[in-house]
Amino acid sequence: MPGKRKTVIKQETLYKLPLVLEPQPEGGYTLTCPLLPELITEGDTAQEALSNVPNALAALLAAYQHLGRPIPEVLKQNNLESPLWLESLVALR
Numbered sequence: 001m002p003g004k005r006k007t008v009i010k011q012e013t014l015y016k017l018p019l020v021l022e023p024q025p026e027g028g029y030t031l032t033c034p035l036l037p038e039l040i041t042e043g044d045t046a047q048e049a050l051s052n053v054p055n056a057l058a059a060l061l062a063a064y065q066h067l068g069r070p071i072p073e074v075l076k077q078n079n080l081e082s083p084l085w086l087e088s089l090v091a092l093r
Helices: 048-049 053-065
Strands: 020-023 030-032 035-044
Touching: 020 048, 030 048, 035 048, 035 053, 048 053
Parallel strands: none
Antiparallel strands: 020 030, 030 035
């Protein structure tokens, strides 16, 4: 039918990465990934540093693409068809 649009649902891509959260002497936290040394982000709180990871990873993937570098093998995508074991940091006040 003319004028009817299809709804396209974009599926998210999941990556399982080890992350190291390090408190900084001047305050705040730095978050790094031992398997991807270029992945670095920070935040005033642990939760803020963690919430910055998706943007940092997206920027890193864009940089790899721009430079013509292959995406590292450690970035294996996880599908949503099976359970995924993960640990999470939960901050309470």
